[in-house]
Amino acid sequence: DAGITQSPRHKVTETGTPVTLRCHQTENHRYMYWYRQDPGHGLRLIHYSYGVKDTDKGEVSDGYSVSRSKTEDFLLTLESATSSQTSVYFCAISEWGTSGVTGELFFGEGSRLTVL
């Protein structure tokens, strides 16, 4: 199994509070991703990173920010949580960019966030 740890695994918070989810990898992969999973929508990309301090937006990035100060850590922050951000959040990593690698995604176990 790919070494991906997400924390916290479960969190309940109130509208308007800041929330940070952490993804930690031990694989030294270049690419890291944050997805959210919602019924009827599958997985949608929030942000991704292609290196330390190199990040880009995905299809549902509004209301979210990310940071990557170290290769192994990718943080997702909700500056002011809203009920529409209640979801299951998955971190994923990929070794895309390594010569000869086609780069499938490896997923963490998910973080379930409830915003009341």
Place this chain on the structure above:
Amino acid sequence: AQSVTQLGSHVSVSEGALVLLRCNYSSSVPPYLFWYVQYPNQGLQLLLKYTSAATLVKGINGFEAEFKKSETSFHLTKPSAHMSDAAEYFCAVSESGNQFYFGTGTSLTVIP
């Protein structure tokens, strides 16, 4: 633009019957294609992937998928369903290899 359509959000099959989960993709270039499986309260696991080699791809747990360019399809099959196959299945496409787009998923129920 890349996109994936999975026909049938819920599929039920009898144990021992053929499993067929449909995936059609849209891509402007030859894509990479993937099937993932998700068991309850877990992350996604790779079942198989197509990366422009053989068009018939074999994966884990007896699953396979065939890339058909003319039909822009990548349907997932398994000859004989097992109770342990009950899960949610996601098809995904990537053009560049660094961004992935997922379908909305198909929930597979296996009836004893």
